[in-house]
Amino acid sequence: MTVAVLFARADSIYKDMPHTDVWDAERDARMYCGHAPVVAHPPCRAWGQLRHMAKPRHDEKDLALFAVAKIRELGGVLEHPAKSTLWPAASLPAPGTRDEFGGWSIMVSQYWWGHRAEKKTLLYIVGIEPDQLPEIPFVMGEAPCVLASSGRRINGKRTKRRPEISKREREATPPSSPPGYCKWLA
Template sequence: MIGVDAWDAERDARAWPGGCPVVAHPPCRAWGRLRQFAKPRSGEKELALFALRQIRQFGGVLEHPAESSLWNEAFLPKPGEFQDEYGGWSIAVEQFHWGHRAEKATWLYIVGCAPRDLPPIPFRPGRPTHCVRPTKSYPRLPSITKAEREHTPPAFAEWLVQVAQLCAKQNERAAA
């Protein structure tokens, strides 16, 4: 994306120098509902805690699957709960509304932006054509691919960047 300085595995996100709000989607397989079947790489689970420290220091948004065990491990407020001591709060969204073929329930932890200041969350009518994994709600829908489970729809990525930009503006106002 234009204007985004992405730090991934190749650039080693742990070497990011900081200084501005973050959009973080650390590896989630060690934190998700099926974590007992996951085979995370060495140090991968700790990346979520690193990302969380960066967001608490510089502001921004952390994206993870709904019900991620990171919320309990790091004492993050669950969607609809209180703000934490860092001013962080959480919201639940479904990536379907940004163009994903499945609901892809997602939790966001945000520091530096008030809920009322979020960009509009789109509403997409209809139902998903696919599911992340078959459930009672979607027993007959085809499952999305592994790549689709890991990737973010471009419209959602743009929305997350807008949230981080709002966090930067609020941080600038607070510093002035």
């Protein structure tokens, strides 16, 4: 079965995977009118924790709402940061609850799939039941890198800094998770 990947990066690893129909900015995912289940990675900067510092395009928030609508229509998985304001805005269910579309959410860490930073992520899933998920890896310990260094102080002492990952790496999906998402929907 083919899976439509919407809002992928131009250099996405999905493009090297069989049975994926990848829609990056050049193809414009808003033009997708197929019937395959969807894996969606809409831009998050307008919805994220640091949205007050972001400079999204004027129509960028709408891309995530489009992705939610497609997943509710066709089934699939939407990935967004753990503190995304998309969840309340689109009435997405909190982990442990369901919505009227049969959708449900889970919180994962992309570190579990090989990302170099913790990168806590919410997944909104429609079309499969929780007991149909393949095994999700669980990795304990501290990720070797951070998304961004805050230079925080605890009790007046600067905390130990770990290396910060690049913008490209922040936006990328770990190589081992896309096959998992696509297999979830097959």
